[in-house]
Amino acid sequence: MSKKNIKKKFENIYRIMLKEYGHQGWWPLTSDGKLKPEYHKGDYSYPKTDKQFLEICQGAILTQNTSWKNVEKALTCLNENKLIDIDKILAHQHNALAECIRSSGYHNQKAERLKIMAKFLKATPISMLQKLDVKTLREILLKIKGVGPETADSIILYAFNKPIFVIDTYTKRIFSRLGLCKKDVKYEELQELFMSNLSTNNPQKDTELFNEYHALLVEHAKRYCATKPRCEECILRNECKKSI
Numbered sequence: 425m426s427k428k429n430i431k432k433k434f435e436n437i438y439r440i441m442l443k444e445y446g447h448q449g450w451w452p453l454t455s456d457g458k459l460k461p462e463y464h465k466g467d468y469s470y471p472k473t474d475k476q477f478l479e480i481c482q483g484a485i486l487t488q489n490t491s492w493k494n495v496e497k498a499l500t501c502l503n504e505n506k507l508i509d510i511d512k513i514l515a516h517q518h519n520a521l522a523e524c525i526r527s528s529g530y531h532n533q534k535a536e537r538l539k540i541m542a543k544f545l546k547a548t549p550i551s552m553l554q555k556l557d558v559k560t561l562r563e564i565l566l567k568i569k570g571v572g573p574e575t576a577d578s579i580i581l582y583a584f585n586k587p588i589f590v591i592d593t594y595t596k597r598i599f600s601r602l603g604l605c606k607k608d609v610k611y612e613e614l615q616e617l618f619m620s621n622l623s624t625n626n627p628q629k630d631t632e633l634f635n636e637y638h639a640l641l642v643e644h645a646k647r648y649c650a651t652k653p654r655c656e657e658c659i660l661r662n663e664c665k666k667s668i
């Protein structure tokens with residue numbers, strides 16, 4: 425397939441999903457202890473407060489190796505216990521914190537990671553990090569214990585509102601089935617494929633596009649392209665190698 429056609433395909437897939445699923449309203453933040461993703465659909469100016477910023481960082485850690493559904497319960501518990509707060513997380517007893525986030529799995533390890541993240545953010549002002557370019561910011565985040573590429577990129581895209589494409593299991597699954605990458609594609613390789621085919625060189629536009637595209641892929645994986653795909657009803661079947 426020519427470069428031009430690959431680019432077209434990336435754009436078509438996005439258009440089809442957006443038309444069918446609409447704006448996803450990521451990052452889904454909590455409000456008064458309840459998740460209300462619908463309240464900011466199509467508004468890419470989140471986070472609006474430091475609390476929301478921290479909640480996105482916490483969510484990015486909690487979602488490691490688990491579904492968002494399990495993260496929702498943990499975030500709701502953190503919110504109800506007023507633990508979406510750097511100082512309170514640091515002061516909170518480890519076991520109590522782990523218990524609060526139990527639903528997200530690996531709760532002891534994740535409790536430690538939440539504390540490490542809080543310690544980092546206490547020592548490094550968000551306003552200083554916000555001024556960094558994506559590459560430098562990514563390098564710094566990747567040095568934090570427990571922060572891998574997906575977590576770092578989720579924080580850069582959804583908390584800092586900077587343009588980077590987040591790759592996850594769903595992205596790899598869908599795009600390998602579509603015939604656009606290998607099943608065992610490397611994280612950075614697929615990320616580069618997305619960014620080179622979608623970037624407009626306008627950071628604001630790219631941030632919004634990467635935000636929405638990633639969220640739409642998660643939705644698509646839930647609706648059709650699950651481990652066992654529902655190809656016959658799938659909205660991307662005409663674009664998909666697997667279904668042909």
Ligand code: SF4
Pocket residue numbers: 598601602648649650653654655656658659660661664665666667
């Ligand atoms: S046609 Fe099947 S494999 Fe292809 S994207 Fe849809 S559900 Fe996934």
